[in-house]
Amino acid sequence: MEEQFTEFQSKRMEIFREIVKREWNNKLLKSEDLDQLVEYIKDKYGYSDEEDSFIKDHIRVVMGLDPSRDRPFSDELEKIKEISHVDKPIVTKIEGRCESCGKEIENRECYEACKYEAQMYKRREGPLIVNDKCLNCGTCVSSCSFGAIADKIEFMPIINYLKDEKTPIYAAVAPSIVGQFGDHISLGQIRTALKYMGFKDMVEVALFADMLTIKEAFEFDELVTSEKDFFLTSCCCPVWIRLVESKYPEVFEHLSPSVSPMVLSGRMLKKLYPEAKVVFIGPCIAKKSEAKEPELKEAIDFVLTYSELDEIFKALEIDIKDLPADEKDQASFAGRIYGRTGGVSFSVKTVVNRIAPKRLIKLKAKKVDGVKDCKDILDKLNSKEDIDANFVEGMGCDGGCVGGPRTNIDKEKATMIINESAEDSLIMTPFDNMNVLKTLQELGLENIEDLMGDNEIADLLIREK
CATH class of the missing domain: 3.40.50.1780 (Rossmann fold)
Structure with missing residues (x-):
């Protein structure tokens, strides 16, 4: 969000904006054009010549490339025109910048940002990003005031x-x-x-969230048949999925096999x-x-x-x-509220009530957001503690997706707007969404229930067959 941006984050986006403007208008043709951009950034923000490599690495990262300390620009512009995707790691360290923080890394916001995820930081010069442990939630990126940690931007290709x-x-x-x-x-x-x-x-x-809601409702109805059973979602949050998969293998067995709506x-x-x-x-x-x-x-x-x-x-x-509005009503009320905490639980419950109105064991949801609370509920499930719920929805960001690190507005305001937008939909539940049925029919399925069948299209909804 604008008000949450650190001083350097706003400078970084200025670099990105200049890159986009120049590339779009065919003004980035050779390495010298990137060198000229370095001089523009230095003049605008008062950076010294000693910070050339720092600026160059941020230019590389906003272009979707890996940083390469102390190297002059060479074939970056050619690489961008050739790649079909941006490679991992997404969150990367810009060398030589953590000295700005001094030696007490443990007292910095970036250290605290990663406290509940993986031990990213060790006692050394700056962060050590352990990519097989990092959840890529981005909190450390947005909390670093000095530009020492950055995520690649994928627009140039x-x-x-x-x-x-x-x-x-x-x-x-x-x-x-x-x-x-x-x-x-x-x-x-x-x-x-x-x-x-x-x-x-x-x-x-949200249209595809509607499809997954239907699938998870059928799965809940099939798998939760006693008071001891429970079902985990949200498939839409990669931070939650990665946390469960990497640290709670026994609980992971209860997690929905669905892919994310994305x-x-x-x-x-x-x-x-x-x-x-x-x-x-x-x-x-x-x-x-x-x-x-x-x-x-x-x-x-x-x-x-x-x-x-x-x-x-x-x-x-x-x-x-x-601009004029090209409006299309593609998703239901239920699909649109996936963007805030509790949205998935509400959506799945509406469909469970629709397909199994006489169920003796009703869906009872527990909704958690933020990595700390996600970890707390997983600890309880892992130790077999009673949580008084049989459907657990986890979202890595506070407030759900509206609290993500790369939003433009406050999460409370965003939540209110999502609710209003959902109410504007002419479609109440996923089962009422004719766009779902139309899409499935174009792919060769006749009925919504075929999403639970053994067929090529149903396999698209599953992480691994």
């Missing part, structure tokens, strides 16, 4: 596809997008802005349009990492965040409020 009319490229937007670009900006106006940039169309990921959107769009590229747009740094997981990759080609897209609109001088 996308520009080539947006300018190539032969490749259809779709924007799949997270349910929490409403309100992120202005109080009175509609989804239809965001769709128009994205199509103006060169996207073929914009699709609400992954499902990419899989289904590519099933419908095999030549397409899909860009997910959301509030989350962890989604960049999720899209690159071995069993999930190929579904989503690139991930952008709301704060990044906001800078892109500024760089391209797109004023959304002046």
Whole structure:
């Protein structure tokens, strides 16, 4: 969020905006053009010549490349035009910057930010990012005032596809997008802005959340048959999934096998349009990492965040409020509230009540958000402690996706706007969403219940078969 940005984060986004503006207008043609950008940044913010390598590495990272300390620019612009995806690691360290903090790393905000996830930091010069333990939640990135930790931005390779009319490229937007670009900006106006940039169309990921809600409701009905049974979701949060998978193997057995709505959107769009590229747009740094997981990759080609897209609109001088609205009602009330804490639980419960109204064991939800509370509930489940619930929803960010590290507005305000947007939907529950049935029929299924069958399309909803 704007008010939560540290001093350096705003400078970093200025670097990104300049990169976008120059690349879009064909002013980045050779390494000397990047050197010129370094001088522009130094002059604007008063950096010294000794900080050249620091600025160059941040330019590389906002281009989607790895940092490379003390190396001059060489083939970065050529690399960007050749790559079809941005490689891991997503969260990376910029060498030589932690000296600005002094030696007491344990007293810094970035250290505390990672307290409940993995022991990222050791007693040495700056952070040691242990990538097989890092949850990629991005809290440390947004809390670092000196630019020592950064996440790669994936827009530079996308520009080539947006300018190539032969490749259809779709924007799949997270349910929490409403309100992120202005109080009175509609989804239809965001769709128009994205199509103006060169996207073929914009699709609400909430539509695919509706499909997964139906699947998880059937699974709950099948698996929770006694007072001791419990079922874990939320499949939409990679921080929660990674936390359960890496630290709580026994509890992991109770976790839904579903992919996230993001992954499902990419899989289904590519099933419908095999030549397409899909860009997910959301509030989350962890989604960049999720899209690159071995069993999930190929579904989503690139991930952008709301704060990044906001800078892109500024760089391209797109004023959304002046655009006409291309409105499409694609998702239900239930699918749209996935963007805030409790949304998944509410959605699944509406469908459980629909498909099994006479169930003796009712769905009783426990909703937790923030890594600390997620870890606390998992500790209780792991020790077999009674939690007085049979459906557990975990979200890594406070407030759910609306509290993500790359949002543009306050989470309380975002929650209110999500609820209002959901109420505006003409579709109440996933079972009432004819867009779900229409999409499935285009893929060869006749009924919504076929999502639970043994078929190629149902397999798209599962992490691993």
